Amino acid sequence: MTFELPFKIxxxxxxxxxxxxxxxxxxxxxxxxxxxxxxxxKLDMHxxxxxxxxxxxxxxxxxxxxxxxxxxxxxxxxxxxxYEGTGHWLMFLFDCRRNLDALPPAIDEGHFAYFSRxxxxxxxxxxxxxxxLWPYYDQFKDSFVGLRANCDPSGALSLVEELRLP
Numbered sequence: 001m002t003f004e005l006p007f008k009i010x011x012x013x014x015x016x017x018x019x020x021x022x023x024x025x026x027x028x029x030x031x032x033x034x035x036x037x038x039x040x041x042k043l044d045m046h047x048x049x050x051x052x053x054x055x056x057x058x059x060x061x062x063x064x065x066x067x068x069x070x071x072x073x074x075x076x077x078x079x080x081x082x083y084e085g086t087g088h089w090l091m092f093l094f095d096c097r098r099n100l101d102a103l104p105p106a107i108d109e110g111h112f113a114y115f116s117r118x119x120x121x122x123x124x125x126x127x128x129x130x131x132x133l134w135p136y137y138d139q140f141k142d143s144f145v146g147l148r149a150n151c152d153p154s155g156a157l158s159l160v161e162e163l164r165l166p
Contacts, residue, residue, distance in 0.1 A: 007089075013039050014038050014094065014141070017101075022114065024113060026112075031126075037126065052074070052094075054092075055092070056068070073142075075137075078091045078128075081151060121134070
């Protein structure tokens with residue numbers, strides 16, 4: 001029996017403080033309940049919202065920082081088929097070039113903390129973040145990468161690297 005999974009388009013925004021530590025949110029909602037991840041959210045597709053508009057909106061809503069397109073560098077996308085067996089995701093990845101001055105207060109989606117890049121590897125983070133997101137952030141945050149991952153619900157992950165720009 002074949003059934004269709006919902007398709008969602010989202011953004012993740014990588015934010016840092018002046019010390020270069022990454023701001024992460026420990027999520028209190030699915031997906032990734034209990035895990036640490038960059039801030040972000042789903043596009044308001046019914047409004048025709050672009051990934052840049054979504055990144056600006058989510059950054060202001062979640063951490064209270066107003067950013068412009070010039071503050072954001074889209075360094076890639078990851079297309080995940082059958083993530084956790086519940087849906088397909090297309091995530092646009094943004095590096096924010098403006099630093100945060102203070103730790104944002106908790107929101108209904110979770111609470112925030114700053115972490116060094118090295119410390120992130122020891123945190124409870126989604127496995128696809130561990131194997132795809134952070135390694136590709138490290139390598140491509142100043143350029144561009146496009147990825148496609150098949151996230152088999154049984155836990156197998158296969159990756160097709162689609163695009164790399166210097």
